[in-house]
Amino acid sequence: GAGVSQSPSNKVTEKGKDVELRCDPISGHTALYWYRQSLGQGLEFLIYFQGNSAPDKSGLPSDRFSAERTGGSVSTLTIQRTQQEDSAVYLCASSLGDPSNQPQHFGDGTRLSIL
C-alpha cells in the first residue's frame, strides 16, 4: 500500500519568504509527527498530532513555525519569514496509534534550502 507521502521533495526559496510543506500520512493512521533533520544530525522532534486531541507543539523552535492537520489526515507545516538556519530536511511520520507502542513510518522528506 501507499506509504507516507511528502511534497514538495525539494524546495528552494529566498530568506524571508513563507513556505508550506505537505504530508499525506498512511490511510487510517491516527498519529502524525513532524521532524527536522539537519546535515549530519539526528532527527529533531517538532510537533505531534494524535486523533482529535490538541497537538503537542513542544518541539517547534519558534513562533515562525506552525502546523495543522485537517480532517485528521493531511498535515501542513508552515514556516513564516524563513531564515537560513531553517535549511534542513523536514520529515513526516505516521503511526497507527500511540507511537510508544506502534512503529512510525516515515516519508522521504522535503529538502528545504533557504538562500
Added chain:
Amino acid sequence: QKEVEQDPGPLSVPEGAIVSLNCTYSNSAFQYFMWYRQYSRKGPELLMYTYSSGNKEDGRFTAQVDKSSKYISLFIRDSQPSDSATYLCAVSRQLTFGSGTQLTVLP
C-alpha cells in the same frame, strides 16, 4: 547531556563482518527502543523495535537492550554492501533520536 548518545562514526567494515552499533540513553523511564536505517536522500525505515531489556532477533539483525546500564545495541551479522546506510537509534514516545552512525560495508 543529550537524552540519547550515539557514536556518529563513520564506520567501515569488510563484507561479511559482524557490525556492532551502540547507543546510550539517560532516562531510565524509557521502555520502548527502536533502530532505524536511513539510506541517502530517503526517510528512516524501521528495522527493529523492542520493549525493555533483552534481545530481539530478525534475520541478520539483533537488537539488544540493557536497561541496567541504559545501553542499546544493534548487531548485523554477515554484513552486506546493501547494509551501507546511516543507522539511528531512538527511544520512546516522541522518538528521541541519536545522531546516527554512518556505516559503509566494503565489498
